[in-house]
Amino acid sequence: xxxxxxxxxxxxxxxxxxxxxxxxxxxxxxxxxxxxxxxxxxxxxxxxxxxxxxxxxxxxxxxxxxxxxxxxxxxxxxxxxxxxxxxxxxxxxxxxxxxxxxxxxxxxxxxxxxxxxxxxxxxxxxxxxxxxxxxxxxxxxxxxxxxxxxxxxxxxxxxxxxxxxxxxxxxxxxxxxxxxxxxxxxxxxxxxxxxxxxx
Amino acid sequence: xxxxxxxxxxxxxxxxxxxxxxxxxxxxxxxxxxxxxxxxxxxxxxxxxxxxxxxxxxxxxxxxxxxxxxxxxxxxxxxxxxxxxxxxxxxxxxxxxxxxxxxxxxxxxxxxxxxxxxxxxxxxxxxxxxxxxxxxxxxxxxxxxxxxxxxxxxxxxxxxxxxxxxxxxxxxxxxxxxxxxxxxxxxxxxxxxxxxxxxxxxxxxxxxxxxxxxxxxxxxxxxxxxxxxxxxxxxxxxxxxxxxxxxxxxxxxxxxxxxxxxxxxxxxxxxxxxxxxxxxxxxxxxxxxxxxxxxxxxxxxxxxxxxxxxxxxxxxxxxxxxxxxxxxxxxxxxxxxxxxxxxxxxxxxxxxxxxxxxxxxxxxxxxxxxxxxxxxxxxxxxxxxxxxxxxxxxxxxxxxxxxxxxxxxxxxxxxxxxxxxxxxxxxxxxxxxxxxxxxxxxxxxxxxxxxxxxxxxxxxxxxxxxxxxxxxxxxxxxxxxxxxxxxxxxxxxxxxxxxxxxxxxxxxxxxxxxxxxxxxxxxxxxxxxxxxxxxxxxxxxxxxxxxxxxxxxxxxxxxxxxxxxxxxxxxxxxxxxxxxxxxxxxxxxxxxxxxxxxxxxxxxxxxxxxxxxxxxxxxxxxxxxxxxxxxxxxxxxxxxxxxxxxxxxxxxxxxxxxxxxxxxxxxxxxxxxxxxxxxxxxxxxxxxxxxxxxxxxxxxxxxxxxxxxxxxxxxxxxxxxxxxxxxxxxxxxxxxxxxxxxxxxxxxxxxxxxxxxxxxxxxxxxxxxxxxxxxxxxxxxxxxxxxxx
Numbered sequence: 006x007x008x009x010x011x012x013x014x015x016x017x018x019x020x021x022x023x024x025x026x027x028x029x030x031x032x033x034x035x036x037x038x039x040x041x042x043x044x045x046x047x048x049x050x051x052x053x054x055x056x057x058x059x060x061x062x063x064x065x066x067x068x069x070x071x072x073x074x075x076x077x078x079x080x081x082x083x084x085x086x087x088x089x090x091x092x093x094x095x096x097x098x099x100x101x102x103x104x105x106x107x108x109x110x111x112x113x114x115x116x117x118x119x120x121x122x123x124x125x126x127x128x129x130x131x132x133x134x135x136x137x138x139x140x141x142x143x144x145x146x147x148x149x150x151x152x153x154x155x156x157x158x159x160x161x162x163x164x165x166x167x168x169x170x171x172x173x174x175x176x177x178x179x180x181x182x183x184x185x186x187x188x189x190x191x192x193x194x195x196x197x198x199x200x201x202x203x204x
Numbered sequence: 205x206x207x208x209x210x211x212x213x214x215x216x217x218x219x220x221x222x223x224x225x226x227x228x229x230x231x232x233x234x235x236x237x238x239x240x241x242x243x244x245x246x247x248x249x250x251x252x253x254x255x256x257x258x259x260x261x262x263x264x265x266x267x268x269x270x271x272x273x274x275x276x277x278x279x280x281x282x283x284x285x286x287x288x289x290x291x292x293x294x295x296x297x298x299x300x301x302x303x304x305x306x307x308x309x310x311x312x313x314x315x316x317x318x319x320x321x322x323x324x325x326x327x328x329x330x331x332x333x334x335x336x337x338x339x340x341x342x343x344x345x346x347x348x349x350x351x352x353x354x355x356x357x358x359x360x361x362x363x364x365x366x367x368x369x370x371x372x373x374x375x376x377x378x379x380x381x382x383x384x385x386x387x388x389x390x391x392x393x394x395x396x397x398x399x400x401x402x403x404x405x406x407x408x409x410x411x412x413x414x415x416x417x418x419x420x421x422x423x424x425x426x427x428x429x430x431x432x433x434x435x436x437x438x439x440x441x442x443x444x445x446x447x448x449x450x451x452x453x454x455x456x457x458x459x460x461x462x463x464x465x466x467x468x469x470x471x472x473x474x475x476x477x478x479x480x481x482x483x484x485x486x487x488x489x490x491x492x493x494x495x496x497x498x499x500x501x502x503x504x505x506x507x508x509x510x511x512x513x514x515x516x517x518x519x520x521x522x523x524x525x526x527x528x529x530x531x532x533x534x535x536x537x538x539x540x541x542x543x544x545x546x547x548x549x550x551x552x553x554x555x556x557x558x559x560x561x562x563x564x565x566x567x568x569x570x571x572x573x574x575x576x577x578x579x580x581x582x583x584x585x586x587x588x589x590x591x592x593x594x595x596x597x598x599x600x601x602x603x604x605x606x607x608x609x610x611x612x613x614x615x616x617x618x619x620x621x622x623x624x625x626x627x628x629x630x631x632x633x634x635x636x637x638x639x640x641x642x643x644x645x646x647x648x649x650x651x652x653x654x655x656x657x658x659x660x661x662x663x664x665x666x667x668x669x670x671x672x673x674x675x676x677x678x679x680x681x682x683x684x685x686x687x688x689x690x691x692x693x694x695x696x697x698x699x700x701x702x703x704x705x706x707x708x709x710x711x712x713x714x715x716x717x718x719x720x721x722x723x724x725x726x727x728x729x730x731x732x733x734x735x736x737x738x739x740x741x742x743x744x745x746x747x748x749x750x751x752x753x754x755x756x757x758x759x760x761x762x763x764x765x766x767x768x769x770x771x772x773x774x775x776x777x778x779x780x781x782x783x784x785x786x787x788x789x790x791x792x793x794x795x796x797x798x799x800x801x802x803x804x805x806x807x808x809x810x811x812x813x814x815x816x817x818x819x820x821x822x823x824x825x826x827x828x829x830x831x832x833x834x835x836x837x838x839x840x841x842x843x844x845x846x847x848x849x850x851x852x853x854x855x856x857x858x859x860x861x862x863x864x865x866x867x868x869x870x871x872x873x874x875x876x877x878x879x880x881x882x883x884x885x886x887x888x889x890x891x892x893x894x895x896x897x898x899x900x901x902x903x904x905x906x907x908x909x910x911x912x913x914x915x916x917x918x919x920x921x922x923x924x925x926x927x928x929x930x931x932x933x934x935x936x937x938x939x940x941x942x943x944x945x946x947x948x949x950x951x952x953x954x955x956x957x958x959x960x961x962x963x964x965x966x967x968x969x970x971x972x973x974x975x976x977x978x979x980x981x982x983x984x985x986x987x988x989x990x991x992x993x
Contacts, residue, residue: 007581010985011986013985014982014983014986015982015984017978017981017985018978018979018982018983020975020978021974021976021977021978021979021980021981022753022973022979023975024971024972024974024975024978025971025972025975025976025979026973026975026976027971028967028970028971028972028973028974029968029972031966031967031968031971032966032968034379042394044641054382055642055643057610058544060610061544061580061607061608061610062610062611063544063577063604063609063610063611064544064545064642065642081855083640084545084640085962086544086545086547086550086638086640086666087545087547088546088547088962090543090962091966093461095962096639097962098670099670099671099672101802101803102802105801105802105803106803107803107806109801112961112962112964113964114965114966115964115965116965116966116969117966117968118966124909133671145384149460151961153961153963158961159961161806167371168760169962170961170962170964171965172447172963172964172965176969177965178969178970178973179964179967179970180963180966180967180970181965182965185961185964187961
């Protein structure tokens with residue numbers, strides 16, 4: 006009787022440890038991958054060709070997103086499928102590449118890479134690094150919560166626009182809710198941080 | 205353990221939220237004569253929605269009736285639809301009218317009758333048309349604007365509907381008729397099969413817990429159709445007349461309605477509903493075939509339009525001899541993408557599609573299966589006969605596959621295309637993927653070089669596959685692209701694709717022109733499958749000789765001479781040509797990107813489409829019809845009262861916010877299109893006609909939508925509560941201005957896109973909590989154990 010009970014307790018403890026380990030592995034993987042991705046991104050900029058961060062990867066970097074105020078920087082991957090999002094924010098294939106006068110849309114997990122979105126404020130700066138090494142700056146102009154079916158955030162725009170999408174609410178425990186947090190940032194035309202930095 | 209406490213309080217909140225979501229609050233008070241506010245996601249044909257003063261929702265006005273007249277000459281059907289509405293209020297109103305049309309419809313005429321005035325639309329560049337409409341509205345003029353949202357969804361806005369007034373909206377469009385297996389077929393949509401379906405729930409844990417409820421049919425009160433005046437017996441009675449001028453004796457029948465037929469003279473048949481007006485509860489279908497067994501093999505129609513001759517050539521391959529010979533055995537190579545990006549729902553769908561396809565093979569066919577990620581593997585060393593044992597083996601193999609690794613598509617294509625069949629087999633490569641590749645150019649080049657006698661059919665899986673890539677790959681591979689967005693579409697879409705693939709008739713079709721080749725569509729000409737005619741539209745000025753059509757039938761050559769002299773005059777050919785041309789322009793995006801870059805290519809396409817739209821007077825994505833009355837007829841004070849522009853922003857829209865600029869347009873869309881949808885599906889009725897027509901598939905689709913509708917409603921109704929909770933529970937909300945919450949009702953456009961924003965959350969926290977709870981339980985168990993000792 007006692008033996009059975011302690012067996013149950015042991016089993017529960019083991020399952021608990023495994024579950025916690027699995028839960029901890031997700032953010033750890035997200036952070037570790039970024040190190041390898043950073044290397045792949047530099048290689049991508051050098052060769053101007055898609056470079057895989059590790060041989061068996063199904064993802065490759067397309068741009069680098071930086072939030073100077075929040076001191077966050079991350080390599081963005083092509084496509085917003087589940088695999089890409091586990092390693093970094095994903096760039097929606099149907100949206101514009103970085104720096105173009107159109108809408109560039111990135112999506113990221115609300116509890117890993119895009120957790121910092123909740124700290125973004127209107128007027129905050131964001132930058133995207135293009136494959137040619139150009140840096141494009143954007144200012145946050147809008148923050149809102151939308152339903153997942155409200156796809157207006159994906160529509161093309163006439164001016165350089167950066168749209169960041171993540172799940173909402175940020176601290177919901179169960180994933181898969183229908184709300185999304187959408188950050189809109191407008192490109193600052195003709196601005197190159199390397200050329201006209203304030204002295 | 206403060207963190208555990210926090211989790212528990214969130215857990216309680218969550219449970220509360222679930223309970224709240226389960227109880228649906230009733231609608232607010234309804235303005236007496238109007239219908240319930242429309243908040244659904246599904247569009248019913250021709251519902252006019254209005255927004256009265258201070259009303260935050262759009263409401264349908266009663267529809268009095270619909271008149272349809274269809275004129276068929278040869279292969280072109282011109283349809284005139286007039287719908288009448290009544291404004292039952294004592295207010296001046298602005299209304300929006302959403303209607304769906306067949307995808308290849310060319311809309312060219314808009315007339316709106318408000319009270320005693322008729323205003324006629326003119327084609328203008330889209331932004332300009334919108335400006336004209338807005339200006340007229342602000343000046344108190346009656347005005348109307350017809351815009352294309354998606355290839356098959358159009359909206360009409362009407363300003364200045366007088367109190368107690370009547371409105372008639374008349375739209376004219378034309379389209380090519382469907383001709384297959386010797387039968388002409390025409391369908392007039394009266395009930396709209398909804399296109400919007402919410403995304404599949406993530407596997408495992410579903411959202412906020414209301415999906416189980418929403419799978420069920422909503423209660424009756426929610427699905428009552430638009431309120432009609434009590435003296436009105438059938439809801440939206442439809443009167444329909446059609447005249448078919450086929451140029452030969454035909455036999456006509458309608459599988460959907462009881463019709464009266466009158467043949468006034470040989471070859472001209474008039475049709476009307478036998479019962480006069482019928483309720484708009486099912487689509488009208490009309491089929492006819494030539495009385496003589498043998499249909500003419502060649503038909504040529506010409507229209508002279510603005511100095512040019514436009515022609516439509518229809519050639520029926522001689523079925524008897526061709527089909528017998530073309531019953532060639534097929535070799536089907538299935539290629540399945542099992543890379544990491546396919547993991548999850550996508551791979552489930554891909555496997556289902558593949559299994560379905562394998563089961564459709566006939567024993568005369570042979571097949572092979574290639575699965576690729578970082579490496580490509582094939583099931584058999586060479587294609588094997590499709591015996592049941594081999595198919596069984598393949599299905600088993602497919603079910604054992606998992607999705608992980610890279611997308612080395614080139615290797616898979618090499619394997620599929622290099623090993624070309626030597627015999628007389630028709631070789632079809634069916635490629636199932638999400639198109640998640642980085643080396644598109646290299647792949648295009650390879651397909652172009654190596655397609656040979658094979659045909660490439662791409663099947664896009666998932667809610668957002670790389671459609672650009674797959675469409676283009678299919679064109680280069682002389683096949684077709686099929687998109688399967690949702691699991692329930694697998695059977696229908698695959699069945700349709702395979703029905704065609706099973707009987708290829710003519711391949712490598714080429715036109716040899718005497719002299720210079722004219723601009724013609726489609727280009728290149730796709731293969732022809734059994735029962736289909738070859739239809740080509742071209743523009744030619746002095747083309748008075750003949751053309752030779754060359755093609756292959758299996759391993760043999762086939763050719764046909766066509767004289768261009770004997771042609772019938774047919775209005776509408778030029779616009780059908782323009783419609784095809786616009787499709788071609790839009791597809792050229794991928795080719796333009798390398799030279800013009802992204803935005804250059806987009807601008808170029810916009811320019812070309814606008815030019816074509818203006819030239820042929822067609823409504824396109826970039827050209828709209830706008831109609832304005834000459835003088836203002838809306839009383840000034842009324843105008844001020846009813847139209848305090850801008851129309852109420854939906855709750856949460858911020859004036860002067862960043863979205864304002866692109867949003868200026870969007871806001872109008874909100875006010876108009878966004879809540880556009882429309883009477884709810886009458887469920888019992890749908891099932892009745894499902895029995896009649898065996899539209900079980902459609903029914904499932906409806907069920908899905910009803911679920912989506914309810915889901916969206918639930919969210920709409922509970923968003924306020926949600927927002928309050930968010931405000932309380934989240935410390936960062938204080939640091940940050942509270943995020944704005946949009947009205948959750950999607951626009952018709954989004955409905956058409958059938959797309960959702962990406963899902964972006966991991967179950968990391970959930971696993972941590974479950975783990976912590978398990979450990980806690982284990983600990984408690986141990987403690988009780990200790991205390992006993």
